[in-house]
Amino acid sequence: MKYLFALIPLLLILAACTGSTPASSLPEPRIVYGLTLMPTGFDPHINASSELGIPLRSVYDTLVYRDPVTAEFVPGLATRWELSADGLSYTFYLRSDVHFHDGTPFNAAAVAANLDRIVSPDTGSQKALFMLGPYNGYQVVDDFTIRLNLTEPYAPLLDSLSQVYLGIASPTQLAQYDTATYQFHQVGTGPYRMVEYVPGDRLVITRNPDYAWGPPFYTTPANPIQTIEFRFFEDPPTRALALESGDAQVMGELLPVDAQLLAGNPTQRLYPIIRPGQPVQFMINVRRFPTDNLSVRQALIYATNRAAIVDAVFQRFAAVAYGPLTQTTDFYSPDVTTFYPFDSGQAESLLFAAGFTETDAEGMLALPAPNPTAAPGQPTATAATDQSGSVPLRLTMVIPPWSQYPAIAQLIQSQWRILGIDLEIRQVANFAQLREAAAAGDYHLIGITFSGRDPSLLNQFFLTAAPLNWSGYTDIELDAYLNEGTRQPDPAIRQQMYAAAQRRIMEQAVVLPVVDYANLNGASTALEGMAFDAQGWFPLLPNLSLTESAGP
Amino acid sequence: MHPWVIKRLLGALLTVWASVTLAFFALRVVPGDAIASQLLQGGASEADVAARRAALGLDDPLTVQYINYLAGLVRGDLGRSLLNRQPVSTLIAEQFGATAALAVSALTVALLVGLALGSVEAVYWPRLPGRLAGIVSLLALSTPVYWSGSLAILLFSAGLGLLPATGSGDTAHLILPAAVLGFHVSGSIARVTRASLRRTSGTDFVRTARAKGLRARRVFTHHVLRVGLLPVVAVVALQTGFLLGGTVITETLFARQGIGQLLRDAILDQDFPVVQGVVALSAAIYSLVSAAADLLYGLLDPRVRVEGGHQEHD
Numbered sequence: 001m002k003y004l005f006a007l008i009p010l011l012l013i014l015a016a017c018t019g020s021t022p023a024s025s026l027p028e029p030r031i032v033y034g035l036t037l038m039p040t041g042f043d044p045h046i047n048a049s050s051e052l053g054i055p056l057r058s059v060y061d062t063l064v065y066r067d068p069v070t071a072e073f074v075p076g077l078a079t080r081w082e083l084s085a086d087g088l089s090y091t092f093y094l095r096s097d098v099h100f101h102d103g104t105p106f107n108a109a110a111v112a113a114n115l116d117r118i119v120s121p122d123t124g125s126q127k128a129l130f131m132l133g134p135y136n137g138y139q140v141v142d143d144f145t146i147r148l149n150l151t152e153p154y155a156p157l158l159d160s161l162s163q164v165y166l167g168i169a170s171p172t173q174l175a176q177y178d179t180a181t182y183q184f185h186q187v188g189t190g191p192y193r194m195v196e197y198v199p200g201d202r203l204v205i206t207r208n209p210d211y212a213w214g215p216p217f218y219t220t221p222a223n224p225i226q227t228i229e230f231r232f233f234e235d236p237p238t239r240a241l242a243l244e245s246g247d248a249q250v251m252g253e254l255l256p257v258d259a260q261l262l263a264g265n266p267t268q269r270l271y272p273i274i275r276p277g278q279p280v281q282f283m284i285n286v287r288r289f290p291t292d293n294l295s296v297r298q299a300l301i302y303a304t305n306r307a308a309i310v311d312a313v314f315q316r317f318a319a320v321a322y323g324p325l326t327q328t329t330d331f332y333s334p335d336v337t338t339f340y341p342f343d344s345g346q347a348e349s350l351l352f353a354a355g356f357t358e359t360d361a362e363g364m365l366a367l368p369a370p371n372p373t374a375a376p377g378q379p380t381a382t383a384a385t386d387q388s389g390s391v392p393l394r395l396t397m398v399i400p401p402w403s404q405y406p407a408i409a410q411l412i413q414s415q416w417r418i419l420g421i422d423l424e425i426r427q428v429a430n431f432a433q434l435r436e437a438a439a440a441g442d443y444h445l446i447g448i449t450f451s452g453r454d455p456s457l458l459n460q461f462f463l464t465a466a467p468l469n470w471s472g473y474t475d476i477e478l479d480a481y482l483n484e485g486t487r488q489p490d491p492a493i494r495q496q497m498y499a500a501a502q503r504r505i506m507e508q509a510v511v512l513p514v515v516d517y518a519n520l521n522g523a524s525t526a527l528e529g530m531a532f533d534a535q536g537w538f539p540l541l542p543n544l545s546l547t548e549s550a551g552p
Numbered sequence: 553m554h555p556w557v558i559k560r561l562l563g564a565l566l567t568v569w570a571s572v573t574l575a576f577f578a579l580r581v582v583p584g585d586a587i588a589s590q591l592l593q594g595g596a597s598e599a600d601v602a603a604r605r606a607a608l609g610l611d612d613p614l615t616v617q618y619i620n621y622l623a624g625l626v627r628g629d630l631g632r633s634l635l636n637r638q639p640v641s642t643l644i645a646e647q648f649g650a651t652a653a654l655a656v657s658a659l660t661v662a663l664l665v666g667l668a669l670g671s672v673e674a675v676y677w678p679r680l681p682g683r684l685a686g687i688v689s690l691l692a693l694s695t696p697v698y699w700s701g702s703l704a705i706l707l708f709s710a711g712l713g714l715l716p717a718t719g720s721g722d723t724a725h726l727i728l729p730a731a732v733l734g735f736h737v738s739g740s741i742a743r744v745t746r747a748s749l750r751r752t753s754g755t756d757f758v759r760t761a762r763a764k765g766l767r768a769r770r771v772f773t774h775h776v777l778r779v780g781l782l783p784v785v786a787v788v789a790l791q792t793g794f795l796l797g798g799t800v801i802t803e804t805l806f807a808r809q810g811i812g813q814l815l816r817d818a819i820l821d822q823d824f825p826v827v828q829g830v831v832a833l834s835a836a837i838y839s840l841v842s843a844a845a846d847l848l849y850g851l852l853d854p855r856v857r858v859e860g861g862h863q864e865h866d
Binding site: 199 | 582583584585586588589590591592593594595596597598600604607632633635636637638639643646647650702705706709710713716717718719720804805806807808809810813814816817820821822823
């Protein structure tokens, strides 16, 4: 036994030695910024995580930027750009005064090298490649002019080019490392340089003193943050604790209950940012009884008290959603707010009109047993019947574990039960299982929400042949709006197309929108200049400053 | 080499093979994979997904994939992550130090606390110190790491500001997670210690020692402890397995770097090769530790000598 005890001091020494020490020689002031998950990879050309952009948005510049307030496209690495009359080529005129963090110059060849890398099959891009849409190569016109070609007009291209996934990296560096190792040695032209990335532990960036080519909304505060250490806080309850204990000065995705507590804390400030893209919503299966009936679908939306969900689940740090796009998305149409206010009386009469006229002992609605001369269109063989032959109003909802779907689903379940709608909730673990459930098709509602500033993300869900058309809704008219919305470069025309698409989707009640999701960011009050870019997710790090010595 | 050692090593190999095989097929029974999820969320079409899967060999028949995987394993190649294309061995190596540090220090805490609690309980029962030790060890056993960890962060970091709550930096960052995880494991060590010490106290040789006129303390340290702590060695070996699992929760809670976090993310993302790699490693560690425990058993207790490839347990 004494041997065992003799081991203990040895083990303690071993334990003390294996811990790593963070770089402390980096310039002050320094802050810790809490990320909410550990991306599988940090290469913006390859990986798809939105978390990677939080640090890297400031390591790279993009050809264009979007103003965080007006969402207008403003010059980035390109001073100006032209679209050809046929809409098939964009010409970018580049800045000639830019150099990468490794000292090499930025030019058209650098842009070309980046495009080559993104589209190469060897790169295995998981997002950047698809953001280029119908991209069809480039021509280097001169040292500082490059033309991007398309096989068909693609209006969302500028929005794509404004995002970090299409950020421009140093070709020298790209050539030096392979697709697995570049993520540890990233070099861009942005306001911060990458210092180190230690998987699972931290990613550190420091201010780039040479940076003089930023977009107008990058300010230079008096006491900017010189060093930012990003750390990973995957456990949601730990996030607020880390902020409170001073382990981190900024933190994303706080739990709503923690945000509520934080709002009353004088040393912390809350920054709720409504995420552009889709609200937290359910796609309604139009191929399955009884949601194949428009009245039933409309009744379900009327029956959902969304304000109560915003109160209970989101502690009011979010907004009621009315349509397939959140209010911070491009071409959001306020028209949708006229559809389906919470109205249980309206829901009841629509369900009655749809044939659900029977009520069982527990108050649950049912379709009466069909008589031999049943009206056409009424289901007989396809739906489950009980002993008496009547068909109960029983629905199945498939939900993922994120974006507060479980809590939302439970509230909806109890709201609908009062009206006699029996809802079964099936939770899956991840996106792959969600997709599998969608392919199986035995659901009435399925929860899915994507983020993105450009409404062309609707194409993935509502085009007849869309990969995520989990409603099974087919509509030539809607297809036309969505396709034109993606093709037409003129914002005024896009506005019309997307307004029509949003109206159509709501008229047909293809989705049940619930809430415009808000990312609840918290930050120390010692930090000034907290603001987020047009995508709603990425902070404008160069604008941050420290008012007092409140660093870690 | 001693035939017993060879036998145990072969057994360990068999365990590792069985675990990775189970992991390999279990992961593929569940629908979906990392590539399909990631690409569809990135805006790809079904055709893009199919092409990428084919390129990565995910479309090959399962038996072919399995044979390829085993062939790689024999050469020491754990494959590459589907999502970031890094060799799995590199991914594990990056995280191993942090997890080893946590597991070893937690085990140290568990041993110190568990042995102390168990001894106090055995010696002083039913007096107050014994009862108190009993309550504490029961508490250790029955509070999940998740709960005691959050409480510890609230108290020592947010409340008193004594220790950093999160991160993996230096030794200070190790104290809270190691204490929390170690405290939890100490519960079962304390229980086994108590039971074994009490049983040993009642045996003939202890009575003989007392009859010889030895002082109570000497009887306890030289006779009762020597024999009574033997089962603890077995428990420690068993707890190593738990510690490997316990680090998953602890690392997530304390936002620490480590294998646990790597495994958790790989499971959620369905990055099969990474999960398989971690399973293989855990199985190997577990088999080796339990073989070492058996060997130690023999060294510590002359009654359990390993001879001629046969091992006799009491």
